[in-house]
Amino acid sequence: MTITYREALRQGLREALAGDPRVFLVGEDVGRYGGTYAVSKGLLEEFGPERVRDAPLSELAFVGAGIGAALGGMKPIVEVMTVNFSLLPLDQIVNTAAILRHMSGGQFAVPLVIRMATGAGRQLAAQHSHSFEGWYAHVPGLKIVAPATIDDAHGMLGAALAEDNPVLVFEYPALFETAGDLSSTPVDIAHAAVRRQGTRVTIVAYGGCVPKALSAAEKLAAEGINAEVVDLRVLRPLDMDTVLASVRKTRRAVIVDEGWRSGSLSAEIVARIMEQAFYDLDAPVARVCREEVPIPYPKHLEEAALPQPEKIVAAARGLFQ
Amino acid sequence: MTITYREALRQGLREALAGDPRVFLVGEDVGRYGGTYAVSKGLLEEFGPERVRDAPLSELAFVGAGIGAALGGMKPIVEVMTVNFSLLPLDQIVNTAAILRHMSGGQFAVPLVIRMATGAGRQLAAQHSHSFEGWYAHVPGLKIVAPATIDDAHGMLGAALAEDNPVLVFEYPALFETAGDLSSTPVDIAHAAVRRQGTRVTIVAYGGCVPKALSAAEKLAAEGINAEVVDLRVLRPLDMDTVLASVRKTRRAVIVDEGWRSGSLSAEIVARIMEQAFYDLDAPVARVCREEVPIPYPKHLEEAALPQPEKIVAAARGLFQ
Amino acid sequence: MSHAASAPPSGPVPFARENSLKLLKDMLRIRRMEEKCAELYGAAKIRGFLHLYIGEEAVATGAMHALARGDNVVATYREHGHALLKGVPMERIMAEMFGKKEGCSRGRGGSMHLFDAHARFYGGNAIVGGGLPLAVGFALAAKLRGEERLTACFFGEGAMAEGAFHESVNLAALWKLPVAFFCENNLYAMGTAIERSESQTDLAVKAASYGIEAFAVDGMDVVACYEGARRARERVMAGGGPVFVEFRTYRFRAHSMFDPELYREKAEVEEWKKRGPIHTFTARLKEQGHLTEERFLDIDSQVAAEVERAVAFAEAGDWEPVEDLTKDVYAP
């Protein structure tokens, strides 16, 4: 069945609500508006206002309430409309959701899923174009997933709900219109995936940058460089086994990250490759990241600020010089 | 003159207030309480309640108000009591202070200093022991400084106020009782500093880990390993020239970071060394970071969770095996 | 809270004729500029998010006329009208929406981020509630510097549920700062009706709980908006601290260009359109003998010409060169 990434997300949500009465969805405009990105469209009508619950503009409170509800026996799916607004409830995520299980001596689990849209690319300017997945991946106690494919858009939510601990699911509006086959194979949220087999260089990417990495790989193939593309999928904890296996084979790597370069998740990948595969490298690992600038509104500047297939190609090519 | 780190901070503050009528200090309990860590003790009496201004518990508003006041012609010093509470006003810092100058087309500067205490080590448990300097160092538009010495504790504030742009100053309660000579040399906030000359391995650290790095270097010296210690001082923008010069000389490096390992600033340093000095390395760069756990209360567990001189020694030693 | 529109504003306008016509013209300037923006969005000249103020023009118009030149204004992503009437030239606004470097934010901000230091217009903020703490800070600076300057902060009723509102009003009240909180209650925050957003829908009552003066005015009546803002300014400048005004208004268009408007009835919108601030004001002025149809058409064509000039200016503008991407980034 061919569906869009958006529709895959929607079906994942629908199945989650249908499958467990403890699951409910809460967030700004998830109900009557139909979801900012139409991801929850029709769910209010199907499940009613108790289970598809519109919240006022008060991110700190409704994220915290999601944590409390999880502790109280429910399985909340909290939608923070976009990652840009997730700084407001960040304290609850970091200082309660992530900490509670350990700090209580293991008494509590927090079976909570937080979904948010992330990333740039739609000319929304500086305050609406952040990519903070890397920040969240810094925090022990959270699992972070980034669906880049139709199957993952559909299946990662269910896998997250099965975890009994806080999982953050990042959704990529830049991918919402992409379409593809939905398979019936269940997805895990433990492993990275090799999206393209290759031999000479490994391109590591996640979320909205995966299609860019694949497109770069095609261009590289035309130049005779056969690139392997690894989709991280899970940003915490990192599945370094998959990354390292690929790097050990290709002996070269480019890490792609939509976050600002300094202190991005890409740095962590590079550091781990340094620590664990230094002697397997034929060249220093390269990075393609967001430029160190608040994202500007005009299309040409936004494009210049973000990772692009051409930049990935150039970085990969650079490893052979 | 021998003074404590705390007193050096206090004198820096006092001089800032005395030196420019546009400067004022605002934050929770900076006035009548005398400062949570007594850093602002006596300043209310000296400068009055307009310039040493107690704020209610409302971090988002008073940090945002600091930004507004900076735009309005003042030079605010905003104290967020500790980095742990800085998640609450993070949106204002990231989405306004850091962005405004660029997004307004260069019309506005934001001459604002935000001070906060950071770090673990006093058995304050998970919610009061964070080290988020690395997160802040991710954000273009902010300068981040971390005084580790008496001179820096004293002088970095004045240097920050001279910048006409937002600077975050991280203060280390773990160092408050350390004492030393206050020199009269002015400090910059542009460069890293070599705190100990060495030849065989470079230990890079910042803030509260600098004394630990120095202590490790002494131990290593006893084993015949002459370590160089680089104090980053400025966490954004990074002075990689100083770091790379040292690494190119010693050909080995250990990065020490009080933040959780995954996605910490240490990863960025490793990545940059990979990118810029890969061929100069005789061994993969190693890291000593916070363990991936919310900091537990008991002393033995807290110590086990944090970088310690012994761990730094072990990591450095490991580079020679 | 009832969403029903009450009777349209009527009766004589208590201003001199030229003043009245100025108010009318300014409302038209916002309206025509934004109608053009909608068109240009369709033509893909303007991109990103675009939030139109159509229907709410009386609020910004009344309020800006009550402010002094030296006052500060902080607004939201629905701020084209506020920027324009605070003195940002229409052509620079239009160039900004095009993303051209002649724009008031050098093209970097777009529709949601208009700035003009000279006009003391401080955005343009796409984080709901984000402008409130900032406005408090401007007011603090004015007070500390001994400046005779109001800071007016505009925000929607949806923003009142945010912690930022609470903390900011409390701070301003505690410190008796010269700030006016202007709440534009258009009954919806995206698709969330006020009764699902505020447990207390009488917003002035809510604001008064901070121990400040607070009142509501008809936000569809430019006269009431002017009077309300003038009164607020007077009280604030008398030194007693902040004042809160609820402007009861309505948004005629969708929240942004991506909004199927599933959450409200067409009939409700039509009902409110009967109270449209421009045509009701026009009617009153005509009835009063202050305005003829001819004069109206004359004004409207002056406005149309201004809009055309602005579009031409924006079209003729340049793109910021990619080499300047990180210009003005501190500590990149």
Add this chain to the structure above:
Amino acid sequence: MSHAASAPPSGPVPFARENSLKLLKDMLRIRRMEEKCAELYGAAKIRGFLHLYIGEEAVATGAMHALARGDNVVATYREHGHALLKGVPMERIMAEMFGKKEGCSRGRGGSMHLFDAHARFYGGNAIVGGGLPLAVGFALAAKLRGEERLTACFFGEGAMAEGAFHESVNLAALWKLPVAFFCENNLYAMGTAIERSESQTDLAVKAASYGIEAFAVDGMDVVACYEGARRARERVMAGGGPVFVEFRTYRFRAHSMFDPELYREKAEVEEWKKRGPIHTFTARLKEQGHLTEERFLDIDSQVAAEVERAVAFAEAGDWEPVEDLTKDVYAP
């Protein structure tokens, strides 16, 4: 707001004798346990931050007696008393303060982070205001699950200035959730007096602006605290949504163990001590003939024995092995 203490609570206690003695004993249990904690802090057995509740015991005691066993409690870093009376064994509290693995949070939380799933005691939160959203969530869960369960959320008056308070109360009121907001107004947030923290110092007035029932009680009178909490619980369980109670109380000790108390006069503290909840209640019970000095000493020595047992238990506890450092960390 006046910081002056009014007349001490007096007059007959409207409870049966054994009930009254239970209240007295529970106040004493908190007092003696905490006096011991202060001593142990001096002896470096307890470390980190330690916030004593001494002076405020009537609040937790009255409130906990009004709650049902199955109710949830969310509190702050000044929560030893709440934990104890919600049913966390004193020995497990003491072991927690020592950092031993027999502690109610396995020693990992310490004084500020007591937890007990069995007792439905959910912290122990060191972020001011951090417990409020959580409590709303517990109440939401109870409502969705159809459970007859109150969630009581304790917080200081200082927390009311935080956005978290505003957002949480609004949410609870909008959704008519079964949560009681119990504000412990001890007039100071660290060194910040309430009049520098709240523009409206009548906290019940402030809370009522959310359209919920709100009232104040004498937080130095365990009878008033009990009655107030009982009334709040009744109203909430009737289904009308949250209720807010201000408990007017006073902290006799420093904010924490690091506080030179520069911000208040000794005389003010002494004045309030005259209203101390334990000795005034004792006096009333004696006057009423419900209590003799002998019986008092007997109760006190039972309490002392419980404290001794708790300390012995804590002393005898084990340290969590370092190998377990990252146990219970999800996705480390």
